[in-house]
Amino acid sequence: MNRAIRLIRRRAISSIPVLLIVIVLTFLLLESASGDAVDAYLLSIGGGDATVAQSLRQAYGLDQSMLARLWLYFSSLVTFDLGWSVAFGRPVLDLIFERLPNTLLLMGSATALSFGFGSALGILAGAKPESIRDRVLSTGSLILYAIPSFWLGLVLSIVFAVQLRWLPTSGIETIASGKAGFARALDIAKHLVLPVGALALIYMALFLRVMRSGMAEAWALDFVLFARSKGLSRSRIVLRHVARNALLPLVTMLGLQSAAMLGGSVVIESIFAIPGFGRLAQEAVSGRDAPLLMGIIVVSAVLVICVNLLVDLVYAALDPRVGASEPNT
Amino acid sequence: MTIATLSRRTLLQAGGTLLASTALPTFAIAQGAGNRLIVAADSEPKNLNPAIVASNGVFFSASKVVEPLAEASFDGKDGLAPRLATSWEGSADGKSVTFKLREGVKWHDGKPFTSADVAYSALNIWKPLQNLGRLVFANLEAVDTPDATTAVFKFSKPTPLQLIRNALPVVSSVVPKHLYEGTDIATNPANVKLVGTGPFKLTEYKPGEYYRLTRNADYWGKGEPKLDEIIFRVLPDRAGAGAALEAEEIQLAAFSAVPLTDLARISKVPGIKVISKGYEALTYQLVVEINHRRKELADVKVRQAIAHAIDKKFVVDTIFLGYAAASTGPVPKNAPEFYDASVPTYAFDTAKANALLDEAGYKKGANGTRFSLKLRPAPYFNETKQFGDYLRQALAAVGIDAQLINADSAAHQKAVYTDHDFDLAIGPPVFRGDPAISTTILVRSGIPAGVPFSNQGGYENKELDGIIAKAAETVDTAARTELYKQFQKIVATDLPLINVAEWGFITVARDTVQNVSNNPRWAVSNWSDTALKS
């Protein structure tokens, strides 16, 4: 257990400079933008004159120097204050906590499903490399993985929501339905089927491929050969030795993909009108809302760091080498 | 037993009132399930106060809550239907307008609506803060309130009643003085939690999901509103509205939320109707904005050549699929009061365009190109972007190489209206019933940089400026109209910008929605008579 705590502490400390770099780079990026929050705001209200623009810039502190604003941001960040969203006129933290659960739900279920099905199918394919079953699964997953998620989302929504009407077209839940408890959970689940499906199918293909190739390699490893020579049953070898060994790169992949999945949800959220993180980011960019965009990027970076930490902990628990050296964990 | 009888009677009475008080809500809830209209909304304005932000995005939802003095009408006197004002009259010198206000109107918080609210809104919000009111009420000095239902607007210079009348539906949203007085208007919470006099109250806003408007039982209109609830469901993705309509998740999509290209198909779906009426007073214009600082474009021959290079028929038939009309000048045909057809026109004629360009001295180079231009289509509509794609090709056909620049709204805004970093831009200005509201500003000189949707192309024409200034103070309606006809002629001749097409939007609704599009600003009117047939 001490190892875990040490790992967490080390990660927390090393991620501070990384977060600082992220913030400064995001800040510089927005600094180089053409048009600021006031331009975006004036546009949204259908115009205004130069004096209005000037007074708005003053009110938002946009007339101060870049360094002064960056310093101000850092000093409030220390107190976990992510600032005030110019475009929404609300605290950034509120906005983020309003949208984050939707994205986490979307990503979490997509990850769980794709990981579960991907590794199961990967075991099926990898149990007998180069068999017909393996070829079909490998080719299928390759094509699936090559399909752009937005395109898959569009097709799924047309077929299942509009043509067959089995599922709702968009949104996170039936609006203003007054549902609560289990009925509401069921409603949300129904709304999530298509977006989660679109994301999960693609990542399932990825996990399948990683699992399969990991298993294909594991078959050649000494201890597997040894197990086979001992005359252990094939299914036992597949599950106990080969699959277990191949699970490690899969877990690593999970950590690596967490950032990509967070990014991929932007497009899916836009197609399925889910008020999540990705859409908030789009709105922040189009509104030139620097505090909001920085808040989003900082929070998603923290999220990715946490997922990776979790993955490392799981990895440590799974790795037979580590497991052997630490009894009773 | 007196005590017992008494108590029994009180009990009965109490029971009676209890019954009476519960009867209504129960009824409303029972009705509510079937009497809720769900509408697609494509944006969530940050400031919902239509008195400050007079734009269609805000009006779409806010107009049901906050009402103007008068609304546009197909058959009313002066093209208006009374709302919070019941009559209006101008003085002969054009320096005052008297409004009689409706009696017995209450704000949603129960306070009475009076002339003080109108005076406060006009002097403290419309004139100093509102994007359009700034122009219309520029010379407003005072608003006298001799009694609770009379408001007399006093102007320092003659202000035409015609202008005020035409502007009323857009600029005169009245907000409650008692919530705004003594506060910072721009940051007042009531800008988001609207309080108005309209048929619906804004009761819930879930960012990213919906706005919920519920019936105002105390509304002044008899038997109105007919709906119990309106839900504006946020569907930022334009392709989503059609699917949601078909799946019966929503019942109405206005402002062409269903793309034009999908209309032919969706109109054949049983239970869905496509309506092109109801936007007559919200005409959008497809305009090529020109930067006259570019020496080639400062030459009127080049501008005429560009006008000749554009096939307006293609634009109307293919880009707008017939849901538009070709423009002749800066005033659309939808404004018959001002429209003048007898202006110079520019037929689609590539040969003539080439000849004009040769004449102007810009011969084709070895690669077939005369010169290059930077073309910035506004990103707000599919159609402006598509016209950008088309214009690039149309210009290539006459030897002008146009490089398209794809920028998002904020960057486009900054580049065109502040930095003047464009040669040609494609904009969708709105004609709002009177040229003085948002049209003359597109060609008038002397506007500082940074004003969106204004002349930022460096065009200057003293004669045109003179006519615009004169019309702004001409009280006589006929004389003023005549001035605007001259204005149209000059713009069509000198081409400070090129008007290509004008369009209204399309509403797609389920057949169950009744009384749709029954006034020229329907999508942004109060919907008090809109009903659902079960």
Add this chain to the structure above:
Amino acid sequence: MRLLRDLVRTPEGAIGLGILAALMLVALFAPVLSPGDPLRITGRALLPPFTDPAFPLGTDRLGRDVLAGILHGTHTSLAVGLAAALAAIAIGLCVGLTAGFAGGLVDEGLMRVVDAFQIVPSFLLALAFVSVIGASVPVVVLAIALGAWADPARLTRAQVLSIRERDYVASARVIGMHPAEIAFREILPNALPPVLALSAIIVAAAILTEAALSFLGLGDPNVVTWGSMIAEGRNILRSSPSLSIFPGIALVVTVVGVYLFSEGLTKALSSRRLEP
């Protein structure tokens, strides 16, 4: 050349190489196969596919030839994919080499920057970057490269660390070669192969990212791209599905080709490594 032979010997490599070669030819000869600007308006709008021999795949909303768009789109997609991967690899190699070779504080600092780029969702970064700077081909390429260089940098550094203590590097140091010269002449060639295998994955990801950006309206309007074709076809997905299906298929075929190629490459490399 031996690598190529090994590559073709794997079925994945052979098919992948075949697809990519065909696509390259299409990209190169697109101007011959369909001369002129593919964005030119040439026919009646919304001609269905397989009806008019002049427009085998029909026309789009404005009357542009869909086949011309697909052919020229190959060029854009491959060019963007390759350029982005090249840029990402170049940045990654430089940073990785510097960090691995210099060590110490420089290494520490550079790796924190690498971390920073790795924890920010790359699509979010690309989205913000393109919307803020403006959509044009070089900006899109740079935006994709910015989100992709961290992996090759990390890999290069790891390679350098494992190689730098080997004999031939040590002897180069002994004979007084300049550190930079050692880095480029001795370490780089040996660190390169695994990075190249990674690069195919980056190409595929770059093609998909470009399509997704175009789909969200962040493409260069002066060139035709499959993503923008899908985005435009999407509004009429119900009545003219072919407008988004054809570019979709082109996209999938290309990405599959790149993946197969990369798998073949990995296999060929590993078999080579196994041989003494």
